[in-house]
Amino acid sequence: xxxxxxxxxxxxxxxxxxxxxxxxxxxxxxxxxxxxxxxxxxxxxxxxxxxxxxxxxxxxxxxxxxxxxxxxxxxxxxxxxxxxxxxxxxxxxxxxxxxxxxxxxxxxxxxxxxxxxxxxxxxxxxxxxxxxxxxxxxxxxxxxxxxxxxxxxxxxxxxxxxxxxxxxxxxxxxxxxxxxxxxxxxxxxxxxxxxxxxxxxxxxxxxxxxxxxxxxxxxxxxxxxxxxxxxxxxxxxxxxxxxxxxxxxxxxxxxxxxxxxxxxxxxxxxxxxxxxxxxxxxxxxxxxxxxxxxxxxxxxxxxxxxxxxxxxxxxxxxxxxxxxxxxxxxxxxxxxxxxxxxxxxxxxxxxxxxxx
Ligand code: SF4
Ligand code: SF4
Numbered sequence: 001x002x003x004x005x006x007x008x009x010x011x012x013x014x015x016x017x018x019x020x021x022x023x024x025x026x027x028x029x030x031x032x033x034x035x036x037x038x039x040x041x042x043x044x045x046x047x048x049x050x051x052x053x054x055x056x057x058x059x060x061x062x063x064x065x066x067x068x069x070x071x072x073x074x075x076x077x078x079x080x081x082x083x084x085x086x087x088x089x090x091x092x093x094x095x096x097x098x099x100x101x102x103x104x105x106x107x108x109x110x111x112x113x114x115x116x117x118x119x120x121x122x123x124x125x126x127x128x129x130x131x132x133x134x135x136x137x138x139x140x141x142x143x144x145x146x147x148x149x150x151x152x153x154x155x156x157x158x159x160x161x162x163x164x165x166x167x168x169x170x171x172x173x174x175x176x177x178x179x180x181x182x183x184x185x186x187x188x189x190x191x192x193x194x195x196x197x198x199x200x201x202x203x204x205x206x207x208x209x210x211x212x213x214x215x216x217x218x219x220x221x222x223x224x225x226x227x228x229x230x231x232x233x234x235x236x237x238x239x240x241x242x243x244x245x246x247x248x249x250x251x252x253x254x255x256x257x258x259x260x261x262x263x264x265x266x267x268x269x270x271x272x273x274x275x276x277x278x279x280x281x282x283x284x285x286x287x288x289x290x291x292x293x294x295x296x297x298x299x300x301x302x303x304x305x306x307x308x309x310x311x312x313x314x315x316x317x318x319x320x321x322x323x324x325x326x327x328x329x330x331x332x333x334x335x336x337x338x339x340x341x342x343x344x345x346x347x348x349x350x351x352x353x354x355x356x
Contacts, residue, residue, distance in 0.1 A: 082121030124176030157328020306347030
């Protein structure tokens with residue numbers, strides 16, 4: 001059966017206030033309140049953007065969703081996970097401080113910012129999915145404990161997955177560090193000798209005890225590495241490196257399977273919002289200012305994470321001839337993540353657009 005995707009149009013250059021108002025209208029028109037029962041812990045997934053990113057979703061939108069959740073007697077919290085790479089969001093402390101500075105603090109949006117994967121990104125839980133690539137996936141533990149979720153995604157292009165929208169926000173954005181490693185990395189981490197200060201942190205933290213001192217730096221015995229990413233997280237000197245260059249098709253499929261693990265068991269308790277404004281070639285994880293590549297379109301809302309991403313591609317194609325993924329990374333094909341997600345039962349590629 002075709003899913004419904006609700007659509008509120010916005011003019012190019014809309015203000016955060018207008019975006020927030022349209023978000024509330026979408027929430028009401030779709031009947032998103034049916035996901036929320038009184039007393040539910042409601043996780044609101046956001047992305048606050050890396051340090052120099054200025055095109056990420058605006059906190060006004062998060063505040064609008066917090067207000068809707070409270071109106072329906074839910075207990076909202078904003079949530080995120082730590083990144084694999086170094087930056088302002090690499091652990092809970094830096095991430096929460098950064099979110100606060102960005103306007104996602106409790107005083108600004110009316111709800112606490114709680115990291116779903118704990119202090120260092122390794123608070124996780126294994127979820128059975130019986131996918132094509134994975135029987136189980138590792139996701140951030142607190143998300144499992146939430147009763148309901150509202151996933152706010154800001155679609156962009158992506159250098160590895162072509163499109164970064166709802167499926168990516170779920171799969172990459174709410175996997176634990178090990179889950180992210182699983183998706184990202186076909187190669188194991190290595191240590192760059194010239195950057196290593198031999199502080200010993202990675203040696204201390206490696207769960208497999210396979211890092212040792214060798215000459216003037218630490219060294220990883222890659223054959224025994226399980227790819228957990230612990231060394232990457234604890235190194236403060238950027239000496240641990242690993243390859244993000246895994247084949248795009250596999251990464252997209254992995255991402256879809258992890259996304260499925262995030263919503264598994266909560267299929268009737270999730271509402272998805274895509275914010276089609278300030279869309280850029282690369283994702284908000286990049287530590288740089290980017291220009292928008294497609295005029296602002298509006299806000300989408302749906303109970304179906306596949307349909308909302310398909311509508312995102314279609315609406316951006318309508319506005320721009322080539323869709324957001326094609327205009328960003330034309331050599332990659334974003335349909336792999338959507339088709340795989342549909343195949344494993346996450347949602348539908350068929351949808352009806354309901355413009356409000
Ligand atoms: S990824 Fe994990 S297992 Fe591999 S070297 Fe780093 S800490 Fe050790
Ligand atoms: S944590 Fe980083 S700097 Fe310290 S020993 Fe390991 S690789 Fe070297």
